[in-house]
Amino acid sequence: MGADPAQLLQFAFSGVTQGSLYAFVALSLVLVYRASAAINFAQGEFIILGALIAASVAAATNPFVAVLAAVLSVAALGAATERVLIRRVPRGSVAAIIALTIGLSLALRGLALVVWGSDAAIMDPFTDGVIRVGGAALPLQVVWIVGVGLVVLLVLWWFLEHTMAGLSLRSVADDPAGARVVGIDPNSVSRFSWAAGAALAGLVGALLAPLLFLNYESGTSLMIKGFVALVIGGFTSTTGVALAGLLIGVLEGYVVGLVSSDVADGLVFTLLIGVLLLRPQGLFGRAAAVRP
């Protein structure tokens, strides 16, 4: 197996790459969950649409217009989803939300196939080149992803934990009727959180498009890993799910490198079952955050 230090460092790099990606997806799910107690099973397709839109726009203009286009159009899609589908569902009706968003994910996957075909999105990196450290290479695009991810994490953490608007999101999830009494409109808060969560998904897609070969089918596995990070991190904690995403990514990076990708998947899902049974509030969540 003789893994030399450069190789071990390379595994860490790929682990951090995957990990920040999972953390990013999980953060976008937290934003929605915090306000509407809903998990969007179409989040993976939101990301893919972001990537495909970004790649198409980037081909005609430049990467920054492309990122903006991806973020805005997917945000609009998120707001529309909340308005047209989610609001019809009684709050807390988990099965109905899972079913509707699964339907949406199939439809969006089908739409992406019809519009873009089955070819992967091709997009140039924002800045070309790689960083070399001790024989291991890290594409600069990953630096973009990690950097933007950190900024997003900080902003979200500050917004959700330390501002009145963030507090109103949580109040709506905890007690919509009570929130209405103190003058918060649960509908507009819920729509805002879906738009913001979708905007984040669009951003993730645009950042990823130059790094991975994403096509209409790639959303499912992204969504599943983000969901795993969400559960292990404890559903509501921004820092918790980000850490969980990173942890899963690094674990995967090493196991994929040293053993195989199947073993890595098996390990992650076994860990998940363990967490579900022994610490359902997540590794970093508070016990009070557990919801049926």
Place this chain on the structure above:
Amino acid sequence: MTAATRLPVRSLVGAVVVAALLCVALFGDRYAASVLVYIAVYGILASSLGLVVGFAGQISLGHAAFFALGAYGTGILTATAGWWSIPAMAVGIAVCAVVGFVLGFVLLRLSGYYLAMGTLAFNSVVTVLLVSMAGLTGGGTGLAGIPPLDLFGWQVGDVSTFAVIAVLAATAVVVSNALIHDSAAGGALFAVHDDEAMAATVGIDVARVKRAAFTLAAAQAGIAGGLFAHHLRFLAPSDFSVIASVTLVVMVLIGGGARPWGPVLGATVLTLLPEFITEFEDYSLLITGGLLIVVLVFLPKGLVSLPDLVVPRKRRAGASS
């Protein structure tokens, strides 16, 4: 009284449908018979998942894992160990039931998103094992060399005969689930579905009821697996992924999980859909997703409730809604 008058009508319609399917199997071409086998296999799977999702109201994103255990159990025992079909399928079904029972203790303590995630994780672990235990399962390249179905020496190599057997097996499963639907046990399942605390108050052992539904559903998925193995005579892990589990849930919901015929209807629609739109193959995902959304929004009880729009359904007390 309404139940008593309804029952013969329902049985009659059911008998006519089954007879029509058997005619298609016997007098149709090989293609029709093969499509019919798929409808029967996915009909069994959807009907069994209906016990868990539609009757008991518990979400499962891992039902394809039991399908896998049944299929690979039968496949390995017949192809590698040289067993006869019936004992091999029986062992496959028993393995499903045991795993379902044990998993019921572990996972059914969870609910909502946690249960969805737990069952999804179980499915993923099973898929990983199918790929990584290549010596036993053939790994990613698949398990080949499964012999045709034999009934104690009588080889069923002909797809029409096989379709007849598959349709009869599916009928048996759906009828038994319909009987459960109308029984006291079905009442208990729907009580758990509607309000667990209330069900517990009237003396229903909620955990046991859920576990029973989960175990029975797993065993029935094992039947579907055994048939599938003998039909294709080749198994690959991709047919048993989380995506397959999600498709099964979609079948149940499109058809309507709370009524016994709903899931079979959903399985039939989703199996036939790609056959009818072969020229527009690329549109099949879009149509499936769109159909699911439209049904969920406008017909939350599934396609099976369509006739209610014309003839309002007289409800018997309690049970399904």
